[in-house]
Amino acid sequence: MSELWREAMVEAFRDTMKRIALFLPNLLAMISLVAAGLVAAWLAKVLLLRILRAVRFDSLCQRWGLAAALGKAGVTQSPAHLVGRLAFWMIFLLFAFMGLGALQLPASTSLMNVIFGFLPSLLAALFLLLFGLLLANFFAEAALIAAVNAQIQEARLIANLIRWGIMIFTTAMVLTQLGIAKEIVVAAFSITFGGIVLALAIALGLGGRTIAKEALERRLRDTREREEDISHL
Amino acid sequence: MTLDLLSRDVQGRLSEIGAADILVGVPSYDNAKTIERVMLTVDQGLVECFPDARCVIAVCDGGSQDGTPAIAERVGLKTPLRLLVPLPPSPRTVAPYQGAASMGEAVRTLFAIGAALQVQACAVIDADVLTITPGWMDLLIRPIRDERFEYVAPLSRRHKYDGSLSNGLIYPLTRALYGKRARQAPGGGYGVSGARAAAWSAKNEWEDAAARQGLDIWMLTSALAEGARVCQAYLGPVLHEPRDIKMDLSAQLTRAVGAVFALMEHYQAEWSSVTSSVPVPVFGPLFEMETSPVAINVARMVKGFKQGLRDLLPIWEVALPYETLSELLPLGGLETEEFRLPARLWVQIVYDFALAYHDRLLHREHLLKAMTPLYLGWTASFVLDTKDGGQEEVERVVEALCATYESAKPYLLERWR
Numbered sequence: 001m002s003e004l005w006r007e008a009m010v011e012a013f014r015d016t017m018k019r020i021a022l023f024l025p026n027l028l029a030m031i032s033l034v035a036a037g038l039v040a041a042w043l044a045k046v047l048l049l050r051i052l053r054a055v056r057f058d059s060l061c062q063r064w065g066l067a068a069a070l071g072k073a074g075v076t077q078s079p080a081h082l083v084g085r086l087a088f089w090m091i092f093l094l095f096a097f098m099g100l101g102a103l104q105l106p107a108s109t110s111l112m113n114v115i116f117g118f119l120p121s122l123l124a125a126l127f128l129l130l131f132g133l134l135l136a137n138f139f140a141e142a143a144l145i146a147a148v149n150a151q152i153q154e155a156r157l158i159a160n161l162i163r164w165g166i167m168i169f170t171t172a173m174v175l176t177q178l179g180i181a182k183e184i185v186v187a188a189f190s191i192t193f194g195g196i197v198l199a200l201a202i203a204l205g206l207g208g209r210t211i212a213k214e215a216l217e218r219r220l221r222d223t224r225e226r227e228e229d230i231s232h233l
Numbered sequence: 234m235t236l237d238l239l240s241r242d243v244q245g246r247l248s249e250i251g252a253a254d255i256l257v258g259v260p261s262y263d264n265a266k267t268i269e270r271v272m273l274t275v276d277q278g279l280v281e282c283f284p285d286a287r288c289v290i291a292v293c294d295g296g297s298q299d300g301t302p303a304i305a306e307r308v309g310l311k312t313p314l315r316l317l318v319p320l321p322p323s324p325r326t327v328a329p330y331q332g333a334a335s336m337g338e339a340v341r342t343l344f345a346i347g348a349a350l351q352v353q354a355c356a357v358i359d360a361d362v363l364t365i366t367p368g369w370m371d372l373l374i375r376p377i378r379d380e381r382f383e384y385v386a387p388l389s390r391r392h393k394y395d396g397s398l399s400n401g402l403i404y405p406l407t408r409a410l411y412g413k414r415a416r417q418a419p420g421g422g423y424g425v426s427g428a429r430a431a432a433w434s435a436k437n438e439w440e441d442a443a444a445r446q447g448l449d450i451w452m453l454t455s456a457l458a459e460g461a462r463v464c465q466a467y468l469g470p471v472l473h474e475p476r477d478i479k480m481d482l483s484a485q486l487t488r489a490v491g492a493v494f495a496l497m498e499h500y501q502a503e504w505s506s507v508t509s510s511v512p513v514p515v516f517g518p519l520f521e522m523e524t525s526p527v528a529i530n531v532a533r534m535v536k537g538f539k540q541g542l543r544d545l546l547p548i549w550e551v552a553l554p555y556e557t558l559s560e561l562l563p564l565g566g567l568e569t570e571e572f573r574l575p576a577r578l579w580v581q582i583v584y585d586f587a588l589a590y591h592d593r594l595l596h597r598e599h600l601l602k603a604m605t606p607l608y609l610g611w612t613a614s615f616v617l618d619t620k621d622g623g624q625e626e627v628e629r630v631v632e633a634l635c636a637t638y639e640s641a642k643p644y645l646l647e648r649w650r
Contacts, residue, residue, distance in 0.1 A: 059592070138596070141548065145483075148540055149606070151536065
């Protein structure tokens with residue numbers, strides 16, 4: 001009896017030690033990958049920050065209106081720092097996921113497949129978001145200046161409508177890219193956009209005829225006034 | 234180089250002509266109504282003023298759809314003087330260019346023709362000018378032939394408030410930068426020496442923003458910055474055939490001021506050492522012009538300034554430092570009659586915008602357009618200051634403004650990197 005008990009104990013111990021011996025390299029690989037990730041991410045961040053400072057990235061962002069948009073969203077860090085941090089976390093997470101994969105656990109392998117499968121869509125969505133933000137700022141600023149120069153009193157309203165129109169459109173595109181409730185997003189966007197246009201048309205047709213007429217008359221009057229002006233050049 | 238700009242036909246025609254003394258170029262685009270009169274007057278002027286010179290009249294057409302080239306081809310240049318003096322007939326060349334937007338290309342082609350003909354002097358005349366007289370040829374060409382000037386800029390008497398952008402920004406800034414008191418006016422024509430025309434036609438800057446947006450500004454500034462001998466000629470009242478398409482103020486300001494700012498970057502080595510200004514010689518009699526009153530809506534200008542202050546402040550904050558903004562903000566509360574934008578503040582604004590343009594703090598077109606309400610504010614203030622005075626009062630105020638630009642130049646230099 002005691003012989004059987006001893007054999008079972010030894011077998012269990014040997015089996016455990018064997019499992020540990022098999023798992024230890026994976027664990028070490030994971031730790032090494034995480035550590036390497038930390039170093040690589042830190043190096044990439046420092047290098048990227050230097051490059052971005054050299055090309056005056058913060059000034060460029062200010063010119064494109066991105067810095068102001070980030071400020072409005074409560075982001076106090078400079079765009080260069082933000083990009084640096086983003087790069088740090090992306091590289092670190094990449095190494096961390098590789099580390100998880102190195103453990104060769106069934107759960108971690110399937111998690112890795114999901115994450116790496118989703119990564120291209122995520123990157124595309126991020127670029128779409130950035131592009132949309134830049135586009136919204138650029139056109140809103142252009143519209144604001146043009147409307148102010150035309151002395152349209154509702155200049156800021158027009159600029160905000162353009163900004164939010166582009167942002168809503170961008171958000172819909174980003175969600176579609178990420179595959180989040182694709183059909184619902186497309187339908188919601190179509191209904192909302194169509195609804196707004198229809199509402200505006202009905203509002204102008206039924207309730208705003210006089211306003212539209214007055215606005216047109218005012219514009220024509222302004223044009224006549226301008227024709228009498230001096231030549232500036 | 235410059236022969237590459239010309240078509241084979243034009244080159245062949247130039248070979249037939251050989252060499253010439255004077256070239257008068259007329260860049261045209263849909264000018265059927267005026268081209269004949271302009272060409273006949275030019276021809277008359279050449280025969281009257283330069284009877285011994287071998288002259289060429291070249292029309293450079295930008296694809297007119299109204300038959301301008303056909304009219305230019307068949308204009309009978311049988312001037313009385315040609316009949317009296319055995320001169321060779323004035324040969325004409327029609328070299329096509331593409332549209333009004335390519336005015337620079339047309340002028341460059343004309344300069345290339347001048348270089349190919351090895352002329353002593355070129356004059357370029359607007360094809361739509363209504364007030365041209367034969368005497369213009371003398372005023373634009375003689376200073377080059379007899380006095381060895383290289384660029385003759387036009388000068389004309391205008392209504393006291395016409396050209397307020399030139400008076401308030403372009404002329405004083407150019408004067409403070411390059412140290413020459415030469416005005417920039419859309420004057421109907423100008424003269425260029427043959428050597429300068431050849432040098433300019435060989436330049437690669439014709440596609441740059443400055444040359445495309447403000448050709449007159451580009452030429453005058455290039456001449457001043459490159460140390461060319463510049464003079465001015467009084468051409469009298471200059472009127473052009475009205476066009477249906479009229480550029481709005483914001484677009485005019487963007488083009489003209491954009492050209493000046495772009496040239497500041499190009500010639501920064503030349504202007505940074507200039508500390509004072511000297512007059513340039515002026516030829517021709519000073520014409521007194523009868524001016525009819527024009528309607529100026531100062532209240533609308535002030536309203537435009539106030540709206541800019543209300544809506545464009547976040548954009549101005551990028552371009553203007555705190556000190557400038559703190560002086561601007563109280564102006565928003567003034568009534569029209571008491572509204573004044575001091576000359577010193579205006580000059581500081583212009584220099585701050587030039588610096589913002591140089592440092593690319595904003596998209597450049599947005600930056601320049603955002604300047605429009607500020608310019609309206611200055612114009613309103615200028616009109617209110619001089620409404621009871623005549624031309625002399627306007628000149629006195631412009632002169633004082635020029636002095637302010639010159640005295641404030643160290644502010645610009647300190648911040649220009």
